Amino acid sequence: MKKKKWIALLVAAMMLISLCACKGQGEQEGETVVTDMIGREVTIVSGSYQRVVCIGAGALRMYSYIGDIGLLCGVEDIDNTSLSERPQMFDGTARPYVIAFEQELSSLASCGVGGPNAQSAEAEKILACNPDIVISEYEDVEREDALQEQLGVPVITLRSGENGVFDEAFAQSLTLLGTIFNEEVKAETLISFIETERAEIQRRTASVAEEDKPNVYICGLGNWGTTNHLWTAQNYIGFSIANVNNVIEGLAADGIQPIEEEKFVAIGGDTDIMIIDAAAIKNIQPLYLQDNSMFAGNKAWQEGEVYLQMAYNAYYTNYEIALMNTWFIAKTVYPELFEDVDLTAKMNEITKAFLGQELADEIFSYPNSFGGYQKIDPLTFFNG
Numbered sequence: 001m002k003k004k005k006w007i008a009l010l011v012a013a014m015m016l017i018s019l020c021a022c023k024g025q026g027e028q029e030g031e032t033v034v035t036d037m038i039g040r041e042v043t044i045v046s047g048s049y050q051r052v053v054c055i056g057a058g059a060l061r062m063y064s065y066i067g068d069i070g071l072l073c074g075v076e077d078i079d080n081t082s083l084s085e086r087p088q089m090f091d092g093t094a095r096p097y098v099i100a101f102e103q104e105l106s107s108l109a110s111c112g113v114g115g116p117n118a119q120s121a122e123a124e125k126i127l128a129c130n131p132d133i134v135i136s137e138y139e140d141v142e143r144e145d146a147l148q149e150q151l152g153v154p155v156i157t158l159r160s161g162e163n164g165v166f167d168e169a170f171a172q173s174l175t176l177l178g179t180i181f182n183e184e185v186k187a188e189t190l191i192s193f194i195e196t197e198r199a200e201i202q203r204r205t206a207s208v209a210e211e212d213k214p215n216v217y218i219c220g221l222g223n224w225g226t227t228n229h230l231w232t233a234q235n236y237i238g239f240s241i242a243n244v245n246n247v248i249e250g251l252a253a254d255g256i257q258p259i260e261e262e263k264f265v266a267i268g269g270d271t272d273i274m275i276i277d278a279a280a281i282k283n284i285q286p287l288y289l290q291d292n293s294m295f296a297g298n299k300a301w302q303e304g305e306v307y308l309q310m311a312y313n314a315y316y317t318n319y320e321i322a323l324m325n326t327w328f329i330a331k332t333v334y335p336e337l338f339e340d341v342d343l344t345a346k347m348n349e350i351t352k353a354f355l356g357q358e359l360a361d362e363i364f365s366y367p368n369s370f371g372g373y374q375k376i377d378p379l380t381f382f383n384g
Helices: 003-027 059-066 096-100 104-108 125-128 139-149 168-180 184-205 238-244 261-272 280-291 317-332 342-353 362-363 379-384
Strands: 033-034 040-046 052-055 134-138 153-158 215-219 273-277 308-309 374-376
Touching: 033 168, 040 052, 040 153, 052 059, 052 125, 052 238, 052 261, 052 308, 059 096, 059 134, 059 168, 059 184, 059 317, 059 342, 096 104, 096 342, 096 362, 125 139, 134 139, 139 153, 168 184, 184 238, 184 317, 184 342, 273 317, 280 308, 280 379, 308 317, 308 342, 317 342, 342 379, 374 379
Parallel strands: 052 134, 134 153, 215 273, 273 308
Antiparallel strands: 033 040, 308 374
16 A cells, blocks of 8 residues: 555656646746737736836836836837937927936937837837837737847737726726836825816716806817927817816817818807917918918907917827826816916826926926916917
8 A cells, every 4th residue: 555655656746747847838826918008918927027028108107107218128219318319309398207217217228219210119129228118009900019039028909098097997907007117005095196187077076057157269289299289189188077167169070180271260259279389380370470460369368368388299299297287277267176286286186196306397298388377478489
């Protein structure tokens, strides 16, 4: 009997060794399959990654909210401010993640040029950085699969959705990052913070009667570059959150787009408040200096009810600034309901929640911020 027991134990031990060997050759301890934001199933080992590369518009920004900057082993040239030869079209606009981590990013090797003109990943440069995972914003399944095959490491694609910081896709991307890097609590905390901010704005404005809502026009909106006074959106998410009446309606489609000059003139008499995205000032000013009658029929312009919100698109969306802009819009349209809200303090609160640092002063100091949120005298401002 003893001999049989020893044989059984020996067989069991050999089976265990065999299983362990198989596991080492194939599936690793802690492996799991995640579905990225474009529907690709990717096998990862949560919390195991030590060398990270982020590619494409917005990928590094989202990673910086959740991941450890110290794990980065490469950076796109557009985000490395120490380089003289690099895309510089966004340098006049604050990008909080670059402000917060400028020193760390400047010490990293290049994983590609980046910027709006780079429409595909640079595999050779990424390989030279020797990453063990790539976080991407190139939303093409075939290309992402091919890149993953070429690199031999997981490529995880993020996306934020058309409503940006308030979109469910943005929250899902944060959750995905939390899962990959064992930062679930950090992701949940940030998502909860955004939802609390949204709910508080909605709570304050919920009781505003329809007849008490001024008509508001927002312009200078853009995704892939700076625009002018004709670029707007009839479904602007900040207006929806803040219960603001958008003077623009009846367009054939939603989303950011230019309206015709005739449409702009037609709404002029009904526009009580105009909010301009600060990035568009450099395009609006020369147009105004060429023809100072372009706003002649605009009520808000003539009555001085013109305001600047911070530029929030620079190599895709600055999500913390987009959230802060919603507070600014609400306070601008309903000042009595937001009398207690200090815009600088609120900006610091938001950047601390997203990036762990209070960055209001730095954000307001950028050329395209014009000193921060403000009501402007349009005649003086645009003639100066």
